[in-house]
Amino acid sequence: MEYHLQTPLKLEDIEKLNAGDIVYISGEILTARDEAHARILEMEEKGEKLPFSLAGAVIYHCGPLMQQTESGWKVVSAGPTTSGRMSKMTPLLLKAHEVRAIIGKGGMKGVADALKNRCVYLAYTGGCAALAAELIKEVKTVHWLDLGMPEAIWVLRVEKFGPLIVGIDAKGKDIFAEVREKAEKVFEGMKKV
Amino acid sequence: MSSKINRDTFIRSIADLLRKAEIELPYDVVDALRKAEAREENQVAKSQLQAILRNIELAKNHGVPMCQDTGIMIFFAELGTEFQSGFDLEAAIREAVTLSTREIPLRPNAVDPLTRKNSGNNTGAGIPDIHWKLVPGKQLKITVAPKGAGSENMSALRMLNPTETGSIKNFVLETVVNAGGMPCPPLTLGVGIGGSFDKAARLAKEALLEPLDSPMNDFEKEILDAVNALGIGCMGLGGSTTALAVHVKTAHCHTASLPVAVNIQCWANRHASIVFGEEE
Numbered sequence: 099m100e101y102h103l104q105t106p107l108k109l110e111d112i113e114k115l116n117a118g119d120i121v122y123i124s125g126e127i128l129t130a131r132d133e134a135h136a137r138i139l140e141m142e143e144k145g146e147k148l149p150f151s152l153a154g155a156v157i158y159h160c161g162p163l164m165q166q167t168e169s170g171w172k173v174v175s176a177g178p179t180t181s182g183r184m185s186k187m188t189p190l191l192l193k194a195h196e197v198r199a200i201i202g203k204g205g206m207k208g209v210a211d212a213l214k215n216r217c218v219y220l221a222y223t224g225g226c227a228a229l230a231a232e233l234i235k236e237v238k239t240v241h242w243l244d245l246g247m248p249e250a251i252w253v254l255r256v257e258k259f260g261p262l263i264v265g266i267d268a269k270g271k272d273i274f275a276e277v278r279e280k281a282e283k284v285f286e287g288m289k290k291v
Numbered sequence: 292m293s294s295k296i297n298r299d300t301f302i303r304s305i306a307d308l309l310r311k312a313e314i315e316l317p318y319d320v321v322d323a324l325r326k327a328e329a330r331e332e333n334q335v336a337k338s339q340l341q342a343i344l345r346n347i348e349l350a351k352n353h354g355v356p357m358c359q360d361t362g363i364m365i366f367f368a369e370l371g372t373e374f375q376s377g378f379d380l381e382a383a384i385r386e387a388v389t390l391s392t393r394e395i396p397l398r399p400n401a402v403d404p405l406t407r408k409n410s411g412n413n414t415g416a417g418i419p420d421i422h423w424k425l426v427p428g429k430q431l432k433i434t435v436a437p438k439g440a441g442s443e444n445m446s447a448l449r450m451l452n453p454t455e456t457g458s459i460k461n462f463v464l465e466t467v468v469n470a471g472g473m474p475c476p477p478l479t480l481g482v483g484i485g486g487s488f489d490k491a492a493r494l495a496k497e498a499l500l501e502p503l504d505s506p507m508n509d510f511e512k513e514i515l516d517a518v519n520a521l522g523i524g525c526m527g528l529g530g531s532t533t534a535l536a537v538h539v540k541t542a543h544c545h546t547a548s549l550p551v552a553v554n555i556q557c558w559a560n561r562h563a564s565i566v567f568g569e570e571e
Binding site: 280 | 302349353356409
């Protein structure tokens with residue numbers, strides 16, 4: 099199935115998605131990678147308020163290459179980064195905030211349970227930075243630029259951002275885990291020959 | 292005609308070479324990706340391959356890097372013994388990297404390995420990595436291969452037992468299984484066998500530069516078929532093409548050792564070459 103979703107995402111928007119579906123997102127997405135995740139959790143622990151809302155939010159694992167022009171920030175290139183590095187922090191993040199979709203590449207081990215009935219993981223084609231830049235229509239604002247350009251939180255307005263593949267749905271089905279298990283099984287079979 | 296080249300022209304040419312490598316894939320790589328898309332029956336994998344092909348077109352048409360990980364710069368230089376430059380070639384290459392970082396622009400990726408401090412211009416201690424090979428003749432051939440971290444991080448080297456030649460294929464497969472979707476398949480696999488600890492790794496990296504349409508021998512084909520039978524597919528989402536090609540390079544090694552290196556390359560098998568100097 100193919101779905102076109104508009105942010106902010108509601109729970110019913112993502113509950114209907116099944117692993118393997120194709121999704122396009124329009125609206126607002128926020129980039130966040132290692133350092134931004136760490137800071138969100140740190141502020142959570144201290145009980146501090148975030149300078150942005152994560153209610154119904156879409157988080158994009160991305161360290162973009164931006165260029166400052168006279169009319170503001172311009173996206174040069176903004177493909178997804180390896181989501182695996184955020185696997186440990188993500189369950190904590192989801193406990194505290196109603197993030198409804200995470201976009202990244204390569205999948206996330208051990209987060210399917212934390213995503214259940216809350217959030218989906220959407221896989222965006224790794225390396226497709228020129229395509230992503232084409233679909234990002236505006237850099238709305240940036241938070242925490244002190245973390246460095248790739249680690250800052252960039253708020254982006256996107257149109258038909260995709261194709262995104264539902265890699266882990268909100269029912270616990272994880273394509274990456276299934277493919278990995280199958281590959282391991284095939285490999286075991288080959289070793290026996 | 293003097294075979295000497297002008298330093299500024301040289302720097303400009305290297306910067307242009309870098310730009311070409313970042314925005315345009317070699318024809319053989321694009322062709323291999325197109326063929327993979329055409330034969331793919333898994334609809335998810337097909338959509339991913341289509342996104343890659345669209346991305347390649349957009350990068351070329353807009354003159355922007357195809358991937359935000361613009362890599363670290365690895366140069367392979369074949370220097371003719373009769374080629375004369377009259378200036379420090381390495382320093383000029385470094386200058387070209389700094390210039391490209393600013394003007395393309397490239398993401399500054401080079402950091403100190405321990406303090407993690409970013410140099411801001413893609414140069415640093417030992418980087419760009421330049422490999423020199425002396426060859427007969429009056430020419431200088433330079434190839435640049437920007438290498439991203441996603442695929443490099445999934446590469447592996449193992450010192451096998453000399454009697455374990457039968458385990459080489461399994462080591463390659465194990466490396467690919469462990470990598471899963473993380474190195475952005477469809478991959479190119481460079482395998483270096485023999486030499487020494489470091490030579491095997493160098494051979495593996497050089498093997499990545501082989502044209503993807505160059506014929507594979509039976510051993511390479513056997514590994515490629517096994518890799519694709521794993522079903523990891525484009526981006527680890529399943530599918531029939533996990534790798535586009537496997538190229539193996541070998542060197543004689545010590546009778547008591549068997550080094551094997553597997554260098555993994557993502558779909559963006561970026562590289563470009565230029566030749567300086569008079570024709571032979």
